[in-house]
Amino acid sequence: MAHKYHHGDLPNALRCAAVDVIDERGLGSFSLREVARRAGVSHTAPAHHFGDMQGLLTSLATEGFEHLHQVLKAAVEGVDDPVDRLNALGVAYVRAGRTHKAHAEVMFRADLVDGDDVDLQTAGLHAYGTLYDCLIELFEAEDIDVDIDDATALCWSAMQGLIVLEPKFERMCDLRSAPMPPIEEMVSKFTDFIVNGFRGHRRQPT
Amino acid sequence: MAHKYHHGDLPNALRCAAVDVIDERGLGSFSLREVARRAGVSHTAPAHHFGDMQGLLTSLATEGFEHLHQVLKAAVEGVDDPVDRLNALGVAYVRAGRTHKAHAEVMFRADLVDGDDVDLQTAGLHAYGTLYDCLIELFEAEDIDVDIDDATALCWSAMQGLIVLEPKFERMCDLRSAPMPPIEEMVSKFTDFIVNGFRGHRRQPT
DNA sequence: GTTAGAACTAGTCAATGTCAAGTAGACAAT
DNA sequence: ATTGTCTACTTGACATTGACTAGTTCTAAC
Numbered sequence: 001m002a003h004k005y006h007h008g009d010l011p012n013a014l015r016c017a018a019v020d021v022i023d024e025r026g027l028g029s030f031s032l033r034e035v036a037r038r039a040g041v042s043h044t045a046p047a048h049h050f051g052d053m054q055g056l057l058t059s060l061a062t063e064g065f066e067h068l069h070q071v072l073k074a075a076v077e078g079v080d081d082p083v084d085r086l087n088a089l090g091v092a093y094v095r096a097g098r099t100h101k102a103h104a105e106v107m108f109r110a111d112l113v114d115g116d117d118v119d120l121q122t123a124g125l126h127a128y129g130t131l132y133d134c135l136i137e138l139f140e141a142e143d144i145d146v147d148i149d150d151a152t153a154l155c156w157s158a159m160q161g162l163i164v165l166e167p168k169f170e171r172m173c174d175l176r177s178a179p180m181p182p183i184e185e186m187v188s189k190f191t192d193f194i195v196n197g198f199r200g201h202r203r204q205p206t
Numbered sequence: 207m208a209h210k211y212h213h214g215d216l217p218n219a220l221r222c223a224a225v226d227v228i229d230e231r232g233l234g235s236f237s238l239r240e241v242a243r244r245a246g247v248s249h250t251a252p253a254h255h256f257g258d259m260q261g262l263l264t265s266l267a268t269e270g271f272e273h274l275h276q277v278l279k280a281a282v283e284g285v286d287d288p289v290d291r292l293n294a295l296g297v298a299y300v301r302a303g304r305t306h307k308a309h310a311e312v313m314f315r316a317d318l319v320d321g322d323d324v325d326l327q328t329a330g331l332h333a334y335g336t337l338y339d340c341l342i343e344l345f346e347a348e349d350i351d352v353d354i355d356d357a358t359a360l361c362w363s364a365m366q367g368l369i370v371l372e373p374k375f376e377r378m379c380d381l382r383s384a385p386m387p388p389i390e391e392m393v394s395k396f397t398d399f400i401v402n403g404f405r406g407h408r409r410q411p412t
Numbered sequence: 413g414t415t416a417g418a419a420c421t422a423g424t425c426a427a428t429g430t431c432a433a434g435t436a437g438a439c440a441a442t
Numbered sequence: 443a444t445t446g447t448c449t450a451c452t453t454g455a456c457a458t459t460g461a462c463t464a465g466t467t468c469t470a471a472c
Contacts, residue, residue, distance in 0.1 A: 010450080010451090026317050027317050028317040028318060031427080031428065031429090032428080032429065032430095033427080033428060033429080034428095041451075041452090042451070042452050042453075043428090043429090043452090043453095044429095044430080044431090044451080044452070044453085045450080045451060045452080047429085047430075047431090048449090048450065048451065049450090052429075052430075053429070053430095105317075108370055108371070108374075110373055111232050111233050111234040111311075112234060115373065115377070121377065121381075124374065124377075125378070125381065128374075128378060146399075149375075149378070149379070149384075150392070150395050151399075153368070153371070153375050153392065153396075154364060154395070154396050154399055154400075156367065156371060157363070157364050157365075157366075157367025157368045157370075157371055157396070158360060158363050158364045158367055159363075159367070160363075160366075160367035160370055160371055161362065161363025161364055161365070161366035161367035161368075161370070162359070162363045162367075164314055164363075164366055164367070164370065165314070165359070165362060165363055165366055167316055167321065168314075168330065168334075169355075169359050171321070171327065171330075172331070172334060172355070173355070175327075175331065178355075186356070186359065189356050189360070190359075190360050190363070192403070192406075193352075193357075193360055193400060193403030193404060193406075194360075194399060194400070194403055195403070196402065196403035196404075196405075196406035196407075197398070197399030197400055197401070197402035197403035197406075198399060198402075199402075199406070200398075200399075200402035200403075200405070201402075216419080216420085237458080237459065237460090238459080238460065238461095239458080239459065239460080240459095247420070247421085248420065248421045248422075249421090249422095249459095249460090250420080250421070250422080250460095250461085250462090251419080251420060251421080253460085253461070253462090254418090254419065254420065255419090258460075258461075259460070259461095
């Protein structure tokens with residue numbers, strides 16, 4: 001027979017199916033049963049592995065953060081200048097949000113995921129750490145006296161806001177029939193402004 | 207009898223009920239029927255005024271933007287210094303997000319609202335304009351040469367990101383048992399960094 | 413008073429998340 | 443080989459949901 005009773009790695013298959021469903025129909029009309037259907041299992045199979053819908057989506061969000069962490073690590077590799085590194089992180093971040101739209105949509109949706117999930121937290125912390133470390137290096141290199149947590153928060157907020165608000169910005173540009181610059185360009189501008197802002201807090205002004 | 211057949215202003219009553227439902231049960235388990243129940247009308251009454259769920263939520267989002275516009279206008283009133291004005295806008299923005307949590311949750315959810323809705327667009331544009339105008343004044347006052355749309359995008363993104371990511375930041379602080387500063391303080395820090403960043407693009411350096 | 417139409421209700425339908433109960437296979441102990 | 447006990451699933455049922463169709467009730471213009 002074609003189908004084994006034991007699937008092999010159903011949790012992963014369900015995650016993939018979930019990504020497909022979100023990509024095709026959007027999170028608004030996401031359905032556990034549709035996910036099960038695509039994975040070729042019964043409609044209650046997902047519950048067995050993830051408990052409920054929140055469990056599946058939390059697992060997806062965790063996967064998203066883990067992937068983000070990898071992407072961010074890869075982005076700074078081989079880049080020496082701290083500012084370039086920061087910019088590379090920003091670009092990688094928004095690109096990850098684009099290439100993994102389904103994951104990105106879920107990752108910061110407090111109403112859909114279980115924020116207390118330990119795996120989710122550690123995965124998020126790892127991604128956070130990459131940015132955090134990058135800023136430490138930058139501040140040491142340029143002798144900047146800014147609280148790292150504040151700086152990390154600003155950088156992350158700006159990138160996250162950019163991703164969320166991009167459709168709105170695009171509309172604003174359309175209304176004035178001005179073309180919206182590619183998002184990577186926006187990231188570079190943001191990075192430039194923010195780094196400039198940090199430089200206002202140098203210990204010994206040049 | 208106590209109830210008139212015609213409600214008087216059912217659309218408004220439904221919006222209020224919707225806010226209550228979102229506040230109490232969250233957007234995840236939001237239900238049109240529950241809204242109707244709370245408003246004391248049949249389960250199909252909302253459809254008559256808003257078409258469908260997306261219609262109701264779009265109306266809520268529009269209301270949110272209109273309120274935000276009022277709040278932002280009020281925040282800058284009587285504040286003369288452009289930087290103080292920008293800071294006041296930021297504080298008002300995050301406070302509006304807190305005091306009107308239900309609206310804020312809906313306003314930027316592309317999957318729940320109809321982005322093509324004209325009322326929603328104009329309401330959003332008005333709120334955007336307040337920030338836009340504030341930055342124009344700032345740049346004129348300080349002779350800064352930065353594209354206003356880029357600047358607006360950065361300010362808005364940072365504030366929006368702060369609201370969305372605040373729970374995450376709080377968790378990061380908890381994990382190191384460091385207290386999270388009040389969000390208004392974060393806004394002021396962000397504003398400071400960002401304005402500093404803009405100042406790096408003065409036409410005639412001081 | 414009649415009538416047109418707006419405001420709202422009632423009933424129905426397929427679809428969904430979750431729960432309870434059952435079944436199929438793996439695997440170790442006897 | 444058989445038993446027993448896991449895990450990995452399935453089947454069936456239930457209440458709830460959004461949306462649709464077809465009515466019903468009230469308002470107001472004439």
